[in-house]
Amino acid sequence: MLANGCSCQKSPLFTIVGILSPCSPKAPVIGVLGSVEAGFPSPAEEELVDTLSLDDLLIQNREATFLLKVSGDSMTGAGIMPGDMVLVDKGRTPKSGDIVIAQVDGEWTMKFLRKRKDDVLLVPANPKYQPIRPKNELKISGVVTAVVRKYK
Amino acid sequence: MDDQPLTLSSWPQAIMHIDSDAFFASCEQAIHPELKGRPVITGKERGIVAAASYEAKARGVQRGMRLFEVKKVCPEVVILPSDYETYSLFSVRMFEIFRRFSPDVEEYSIDEAFVDLTGLRRSFHGPYEMIAEKMRKTIEAELGITVSAGVSLSKVLAKIGSKHNKPNGLTVIPGRDIHVYLEKLPVEKVWGIGPNTAAFLNKHGIMTALQFAQKEEGFIDKYLSKPYREIWHELNGRSVYPVVTESKSSYQSISKAKTFTPPSQDETFVFAQLSKNLENACIKSRKYGLAAGRLIVFLRTQDFTSSGVEIKLSRPTAYPVELFKLLRQGFGQVYRPRTLYRQTGVVLSGLVAESGIQYSLFDDTAKIEKMAKIYASLDQLSQKYGKHAIVHGASLPAKLQAQHEGERGDVPERKTALFKGENKRQRLGLPLLHIKV
Numbered sequence: 001m002l003a004n005g006c007s008c009q010k011s012p013l014f015t016i017v018g019i020l021s022p023c024s025p026k027a028p029v030i031g032v033l034g035s036v037e038a039g040f041p042s043p044a045e046e047e048l049v050d051t052l053s054l055d056d057l058l059i060q061n062r063e064a065t066f067l068l069k070v071s072g073d074s075m076t077g078a079g080i081m082p083g084d085m086v087l088v089d090k091g092r093t094p095k096s097g098d099i100v101i102a103q104v105d106g107e108w109t110m111k112f113l114r115k116r117k118d119d120v121l122l123v124p125a126n127p128k129y130q131p132i133r134p135k136n137e138l139k140i141s142g143v144v145t146a147v148v149r150k151y152k
Numbered sequence: 153m154d155d156q157p158l159t160l161s162s163w164p165q166a167i168m169h170i171d172s173d174a175f176f177a178s179c180e181q182a183i184h185p186e187l188k189g190r191p192v193i194t195g196k197e198r199g200i201v202a203a204a205s206y207e208a209k210a211r212g213v214q215r216g217m218r219l220f221e222v223k224k225v226c227p228e229v230v231i232l233p234s235d236y237e238t239y240s241l242f243s244v245r246m247f248e249i250f251r252r253f254s255p256d257v258e259e260y261s262i263d264e265a266f267v268d269l270t271g272l273r274r275s276f277h278g279p280y281e282m283i284a285e286k287m288r289k290t291i292e293a294e295l296g297i298t299v300s301a302g303v304s305l306s307k308v309l310a311k312i313g314s315k316h317n318k319p320n321g322l323t324v325i326p327g328r329d330i331h332v333y334l335e336k337l338p339v340e341k342v343w344g345i346g347p348n349t350a351a352f353l354n355k356h357g358i359m360t361a362l363q364f365a366q367k368e369e370g371f372i373d374k375y376l377s378k379p380y381r382e383i384w385h386e387l388n389g390r391s392v393y394p395v396v397t398e399s400k401s402s403y404q405s406i407s408k409a410k411t412f413t414p415p416s417q418d419e420t421f422v423f424a425q426l427s428k429n430l431e432n433a434c435i436k437s438r439k440y441g442l443a444a445g446r447l448i449v450f451l452r453t454q455d456f457t458s459s460g461v462e463i464k465l466s467r468p469t470a471y472p473v474e475l476f477k478l479l480r481q482g483f484g485q486v487y488r489p490r491t492l493y494r495q496t497g498v499v500l501s502g503l504v505a506e507s508g509i510q511y512s513l514f515d516d517t518a519k520i521e522k523m524a525k526i527y528a529s530l531d532q533l534s535q536k537y538g539k540h541a542i543v544h545g546a547s548l549p550a551k552l553q554a555q556h557e558g559e560r561g562d563v564p565e566r567k568t569a570l571f572k573g574e575n576k577r578q579r580l581g582l583p584l585l586h587i588k589v
Binding site for chain 2: 059061062063064065066067068069070071072074085087088090091101103108109110141142150151152
């Protein structure tokens, strides 16, 4: 970043300077290009530049991500228990194998989406339930991107 | 003459105005998908309609209607308490999505924006209409709400466009078509033209926006003040109002008003409500580094009559402690015993930058500095533990009692269906889908 200042604000240990166009016609000025203060950056700080927060990890497209509290047990085999919180991304194109939130013939459900050519199937992860083949209508409202369970 | 284009240049600039369709009600329908297509209103906690979905409007429900009237005209209506947290999350997301398309986004209100699209045709490989449509579709896919939009050469024209085909419509008005859209538009429908100006223009035979736009500059200069001359230019496709991109960082005034149910005649409680509003207004004012020069206090009774007083301050401040004495005085002037009140409010106006306050010889600057420190810590605590972690004693009765009680006292589901780790004051910053799966 170029800071076209007429004087150095602080006195850093060393400064990288570049010659910029003068501020006034009379006095040619050396602009401060950027300064590094006080010697060595802390090694810890340096190493932490490339870390992710839990938020960054769990949420890819923030604007399209919603929370949903699970109430049913149709996905327990996939590790999604009643009471869990799932993150739902509405901006994603659902692919075969994704866990989706969908409305099938008027009923809401969370299932694995299985697509083979024109055949679409919603598959539960619990032997108690049967796969669903939409008869009239299937509306996919979002793709489940994460599940969060907090114990304490 | 009427079929003569006002300008021949099609797109010297392209400005888009986006207006959400029944925003609050649409947000509710987005998080409660079973409510899509059904008449929905918000405002249960206030006892009046705050927002109505298009389905409700079609059945004759209007903003501001009392709830019992609503049930009469539309018995199948779904009445929800306002969930401003969710609406704000949707609003922020909407602006973020617009910024994916253009850096020049003006957040005009919670549900309205202006976006400057000029020059984007190249990067999107298509006409402005295509870009605008893509923006609308992204909002619909990711947020589950619809918006109406207008694209034209100026803000005033873009606004005419967004109104032209509502809800869920897009109207693109290039320069050569402006006259077509202005021809049938009554002049008072133009953004910024009030009933008085409209009446004045009508007297000069100007009934439509087109007649106004076609009026010669001499007339405009002679009879109208600057804002109307600007509108006249904008209508002719010459953009005067820029798209202001910085998010709202300054205010003319800050007002905080809250309704409570049931209405109360308890002096301590009503004052506590007022005091809480003052604290809220001061928090907001400090957040923007502002201090108020005037304080307005108002109370609203059960039969919807309001009364208030304005108090001038000797020096601008944003510290409630300095204002309580005046607040008490103002309250004393307005409050009538044995009267049922339903709402209190304060307005801080005459706002100036906190940093630029001139202290007089008689001000105890040491004390003021101490106060600044105390309130800075208070603001930090609120940030950590949620708003109103610490309140002034006068506001306590308002904090201890629910804002709304009884049947109308519903709070949004968001505030009751909490995840482990969330609490009444702080929740995750993502909207909650209410789907049973």
